[in-house]
Amino acid sequence: xxxxVNPRLALPVLSLAVLVAAVFWLQPRAMSYVGxxxxxxxxxxxxxxxxxxxxxxxxxxIDLSMGAFVSLVACITASVLPVNPAxxxxxLVGCVLAYAALGALIxxxxxxAIVVTLGMSFVWGGAAVLILPSPGGTSxxxxxxxxxxxxxxxxxxxxxxxxxxxxxxLLVMRSGFGVRLRALGxxxxxxxxxxxxxxxxxxxxxxLAGIFAVLAGMALVGLTTSGDANIALRYxxxxxxGVILGGGEFTGGRVSPVGAVIxxxxxxxxGSFLSFLRLSPDWxxxxxxxxxxxVLAARLVVxxxxxxx
Amino acid sequence: MAAQIKDTGAHSAPVVVLEGASKRFGALKALDGVDxxxxxxxxxxxxxHNGAGKSTLVNLITGLFEPSxxxxxxxxxxxxxxxxxxxxxxEGMLCPNLTALENLQVVQRDLTGAGWRKRAGxxxxxxxxxxxxxxxxxxxTPVLDLTLAEQQMVEIAIGFAEGxxxxxxxxxxxxxxxxxxxxxxxxxxxxxxxxxxxxxxIFISHMMGEIFEVASRIVVMRDGRSIADRPAAAFTRQGLxxxxxxxxxxxxxxxxxxxxxxxxxxxxPILRTPEGIEARKGEIVGLAGLxxxxxxxxxxxxxxxxxxxxxxxxxxxxxxVAGDRRRDGLMPIWSIRRNLTxxxxxxxxxxxxxxxxxxxxxGADWQKRIGIRTPDMSNPIxxxxxxxxxxALFARALATTAPVVVMDDPMRGVDIGxxxxxxxxxxxxxxxxxxxxxxxxxxxxxxxxDRVFVFRNGVISAELEGNRIxxxxxxxxxxxxGEDVA
Numbered sequence: 001x002x003x004x005v006n007p008r009l010a011l012p013v014l015s016l017a018v019l020v021a022a023v024f025w026l027q028p029r030a031m032s033y034v035g036x037x038x039x040x041x042x043x044x045x046x047x048x049x050x051x052x053x054x055x056x057x058x059x060x061x062i063d064l065s066m067g068a069f070v071s072l073v074a075c076i077t078a079s080v081l082p083v084n085p086a087x088x089x090x091x092l093v094g095c096v097l098a099y100a101a102l103g104a105l106i107x108x109x110x111x112x113a114i115v116v117t118l119g120m121s122f123v124w125g126g127a128a129v130l131i132l133p134s135p136g137g138t139s140x141x142x143x144x145x146x147x148x149x150x151x152x153x154x155x156x157x158x159x160x161x162x163x164x165x166x167x168x169x170l171l172v173m174r175s176g177f178g179v180r181l182r183a184l185g186x187x188x189x190x191x192x193x194x195x196x197x198x199x200x201x202x203x204x205x206x207x208l209a210g211i212f213a214v215l216a217g218m219a220l221v222g223l224t225t226s227g228d229a230n231i232a233l234r235y236x237x238x239x240x241x242g243v244i245l246g247g248g249e250f251t252g253g254r255v256s257p258v259g260a261v262i263x264x265x266x267x268x269x270x271g272s273f274l275s276f277l278r279l280s281p282d283w284x285x286x287x288x289x290x291x292x293x294x295v296l297a298a299r300l301v302v303x304x305x306x307x308x309x
Numbered sequence: 310m311a312a313q314i315k316d317t318g319a320h321s322a323p324v325v326v327l328e329g330a331s332k333r334f335g336a337l338k339a340l341d342g343v344d345x346x347x348x349x350x351x352x353x354x355x356x357x358h359n360g361a362g363k364s365t366l367v368n369l370i371t372g373l374f375e376p377s378x379x380x381x382x383x384x385x386x387x388x389x390x391x392x393x394x395x396x397x398x399x400e401g402m403l404c405p406n407l408t409a410l411e412n413l414q415v416v417q418r419d420l421t422g423a424g425w426r427k428r429a430g431x432x433x434x435x436x437x438x439x440x441x442x443x444x445x446x447x448x449x450t451p452v453l454d455l456t457l458a459e460q461q462m463v464e465i466a467i468g469f470a471e472g473x474x475x476x477x478x479x480x481x482x483x484x485x486x487x488x489x490x491x492x493x494x495x496x497x498x499x500x501x502x503x504x505x506x507x508x509x510x511i512f513i514s515h516m517m518g519e520i521f522e523v524a525s526r527i528v529v530m531r532d533g534r535s536i537a538d539r540p541a542a543a544f545t546r547q548g549l550x551x552x553x554x555x556x557x558x559x560x561x562x563x564x565x566x567x568x569x570x571x572x573x574x575x576x577x578p579i580l581r582t583p584e585g586i587e588a589r590k591g592e593i594v595g596l597a598g599l600x601x602x603x604x605x606x607x608x609x610x611x612x613x614x615x616x617x618x619x620x621x622x623x624x625x626x627x628x629x630v631a632g633d634r635r636r637d638g639l640m641p642i643w644s645i646r647r648n649l650t651x652x653x654x655x656x657x658x659x660x661x662x663x664x665x666x667x668x669x670x671x672g673a674d675w676q677k678r679i680g681i682r683t684p685d686m687s688n689p690i691x692x693x694x695x696x697x698x699x700x701a702l703f704a705r706a707l708a709t710t711a712p713v714v715v716m717d718d719p720m721r722g723v724d725i726g727x728x729x730x731x732x733x734x735x736x737x738x739x740x741x742x743x744x745x746x747x748x749x750x751x752x753x754x755x756x757x758x759d760r761v762f763v764f765r766n767g768v769i770s771a772e773l774e775g776n777r778i779x780x781x782x783x784x785x786x787x788x789x790x791g792e793d794v795a
Contacts, residue, residue: 174426176414176420176421176425179407179411179414179415180414180415182404182406182407182411183404183407183411183412183415185406186404186405186406186407187402187403187404187405189402190402190403190404190412190415191404191415193373193396193398193402194415194416195372195390196415252405252406253404253406253407254406
């Protein structure tokens with residue numbers, strides 16, 4: 001049985017297409033280079049954070065500190081990196097290493113990731129306030145130049161999203177390294193029976209997630225040109241929702257990087273769609289939740305139909 | 310493959326040597342001073358009960374455990390991996406979220422760099438073609454989309470697949486437990502070829518027929534010791550079973566107990582499924598045929614139609630005994646007692662709360678009746694051996710008042726001693742008026758039934774009763790004449 005299109009991807013793609021069509025119908029002017037860029041450019045950091053979350057979920061954990069961590073990275077990028085690049089880079093590398101160390105700790109002590117990351121979210125949040133007590137700072141010029149560049153024909157936001165999806169797909173789905181990380185989520189016993197260190201693998205998974213989360217924080221500062229200790233707190237839930245929306249499962253190492261990026265785009269677009277509907281902001285969060293439930297319900301129906309077939 | 314093995318050295322040098330190898334877990338001596346040497350070209354049949362030390366012995370050979378005493382050596386290599394020692398475990402060691410070829414990547418070290426997928430796919434496909442000609446498995450299919458039998462085939466192929474260090478000793482622990490007869494025969498033929506070309510195999514099975522078909526030498530284990538080590542020809546089936554400490558019943562006749570027992574009202578079936586399965590009160594009804602021909606599905610459909618998705622009742626119409634313990638049966642982090650009382654919980658509650666004293670009583674009662682070997686029923690369920698876990702699952706079903714017990718090949722990989730005890734239990738319960746629907750892949754179990762429905766391609770191809778339940782009749786109904794069953 002040859003499958004040309006992964007059926008797990010059909011639903012995320014379809015929901016994104018429906019939403020794009022609805023937005024264009026409500027607001028035909030969005031159907032332009034500038035419009036598309038405006039609709040999607042805030043999706044780039046969310047997509048990166050979603051991929052980071054996906055890597056954690058892939059090894060059967062969940063990261064409740066994603067938003068706080070991305071905020072911390074944003075503070076470092078906005079306040080330290082422009083002034084003292086060497087120190088800034090060292091701090092960001094330190095953040096990635098701290099993530100890897102967390103992964104190792106979780107595996108060695110067999111701790112529940114949900115507790116460890118929830119605790120760490122306060123640590124990241126505190127560190128962010130220490131580094132940048134009040135909102136402000138500036139984005140390094142090169143970062144803004146990249147994030148706000150205007151390549152011909154296709155807007156930056158689309159190029160960046162495709163690039164993120166492609167890199168994550170190659171890394172996670174195609175490379176031997178990614179296979180071993182997914183194996184950890186699928187059957188950790190089999191991995192250790194094969195003589196591989198689960199501690200090393202989990203540390204690597206967390207380290208890789210840390211790299212994507214750092215990129216998310218940097219991309220966010222490149223767009224907003226300033227930092228804030230609370231700038232990305234909602235990324236925690238957005239990233240989890242994005243992974244699930246993109247066809248990922250909470251357990252068993254079954255994830256889709258392309259789906260995760262599409263999920264992040266869908267969630268971002270859902271916000272714009274509701275604004276175009278002139279829905280009062282008070283209702284928007286609830287309506288966003290309703291869209292999420294709708295898509296997930298559709299997914300269940302599709303799964304059951306598949307099972308019956 | 311033959312060439313690869315011949316250049317590894319003379320047939321005289323053994324692949325692995327154990328000298329007085331012992332392994333203790335706390336106070337328990339799982340392995341007690343075993344001397345064993347396995348030479349290239351040998352097929353060693355390893356038999357013994359659960360808990361006799363077979364798995365511990367295998368784990369020492371594969372290097373998963375270090376011996377507490379004694380020595381395990383691999384002449385000509387530093388470690389088990391370099392010595393070409395592979396193991397296929399009973400529990401299923403595949404990652405279900407990965408494809409077959411990706412699973413190979415997890416165990417092999419030299420599949421790196423550009424084009425590793427192509428090489429891995431080639432290794433899996435060529436090995437599957439060699440062992441199971443006519444298989445229809447694609448290496449790019451995720452394992453969770455494969456049937457249980459196909460998963461086992463992939464695992465076996467990974468064990469034999471060529472790699473950095475060629476396979477020189479492959480340990481097969483109950484490799485045919487999910488395979489039907491035709492596929493199992495292909496595997497046995499492959500083992501014989503592999504050994505003829507200088508490979509060595511350790512073959513663990515509770516099916517005596519398979520052991521005698523492939524083994525050149527048989528080691529019998531009991532209580533952590535190797536109590537007999539002789540060429541296979543020096544054993545008889547009866548002698549082998551006797552050596553393990555259990556007397557096997559003469560299985561060539563339908564069990565006398567089943568024949569002698571007076572059945573309930575013969576004219577009124579108490580259940581009838583859309584497939585045509587019928588059963589009367591107090592009857593043991595078997596579902597036979599080749600594995601994967603719709604028996605499990607028929608049982609699941611029947612069971613689900615009898616039970617509610619929404620609430621548990623104190624008097625369920627049917628209960629289910631799982632064969633795939635990990636997937637359908639165990640609550641892995643619960644205690645033995647909680648696992649046992651799960652199905653009967655509705656009878657153990659008072660004002661919405663569980664009556665702990667009643668629960669403990671039920672637990673203790675069934676521990677005694679079915680013989681669960683544990684010092685304390687509040688130990689975690691995973692502390693039990695596989696056979697005892699299965700007993701706990703049986704007790705879970707029998708502790709209810711349900712008149713119908715549905716069993717989905719529950720004896721997979723369970724030792725003969727446990728089996729005999731559970732068979733007796735089933736007969737006693739049937740005599741008390743319970744009806745059993747029993748899907749089994751093993752002929753010995755089918756002979757325990759009063760009536761047997763043989764499945765082929767998802768439909769019933771024969772209904773056998775009483776002394777018409779013979780291996781010949783079941784086989785004749787299982788196979789389609791003139792068609793390639795492989």
